[in-house]
Amino acid sequence: MEKILTGDCRVLLRDLPAESINCVVTSPPYWNLRDYKIEPLLWEDGWRGVHGLEPTIELYVRHSIEIFREIRRVLRSDGTLWLNLGDSYASGGRGGSPLHGIVLDPFAGAGTVALVARNLGRHCVLMEMNPEYVVMAERRLAGLPVAPPITEQAHAVLP
Numbered sequence: 296m297e298k299i300l301t302g303d304c305r306v307l308l309r310d311l312p313a314e315s316i317n318c319v320v321t322s323p324p325y326w327n328l329r330d331y332k333i334e335p336l337l338w339e340d341g342w343r344g345v346h347g348l349e350p351t352i353e354l355y356v357r358h359s360i361e362i363f364r365e366i367r368r369v370l371r372s373d374g375t376l377w378l379n380l381g382d383s384y385a386s387g388g389r390g391g392s393p394l395h396g397i398v399l400d401p402f403a404g405a406g407t408v409a410l411v412a413r414n415l416g417r418h419c420v421l422m423e424m425n426p427e428y429v430v431m432a433e434r435r436l437a438g439l440p441v442a443p444p445i446t447e448q449a450h451a452v453l454p
């Protein structure tokens with residue numbers, strides 16, 4: 296079973312009960328790499344903009360902490376986090392989700408994590424702000440062909 300939630304994961308995460316997720320597998324926007332053409336958000340420190348497009352790496356890290364604090368709340372104490380950030384991979388080192396456990400990807404993009412979770416017999420909760428990616432994820436999960444989202448063509452690879 297997969298559930299796709301459209302919106303800002305910081306807001307959507309608040310609706311998940313504490314310790315309800317077995318495993319988080321996610322690839323957040325990297326710093327200064329891509330413009331996902333999504334609505335600017337207001338952050339706790341007063342900055343308004345899109346995660347990944349912060350003017351400094353320090354601000355990017357601060358906003359990552361703001362998001363991952365909430366992810367920590369929904370993750371079970373025996374859960375695991377698999378973070379794909381740039382070229383580096385990090386985890387708690389305790390393996391993945393149990394069979395029939397719940398996997399969360401708060402930055403779902405086209406839904407690759409849900410496809411893998413399904414193949415491995417896990418449930419999955421996806422969160423994604425860009426509605427075009429949500430449609431892509433829905434189509435992929437339904438086994439339908441997908442075209443790249445329109446904004447993919449507009450993605451700027453930043454200097």
Ligand SMILES: C[S@@+](CC[C@H](N)C(=O)[O-])C[C@H]1O[C@@H](n2cnc3c(N)ncnc32)[C@H](O)[C@@H]1O
Pocket residue numbers: 302303304305321322323324325331333346401402403404405406407408422423424425428
């Ligand atoms: C690196 S991509 C994820 C790629 C994904 N693993 C895939 O297979 O397509 C990051 C995604 O996070 C989304 N995003 C950025 N800020 C977000 C937020 N606050 N809440 C939810 N999604 C967000 C972007 O729209 C983008 O699709």
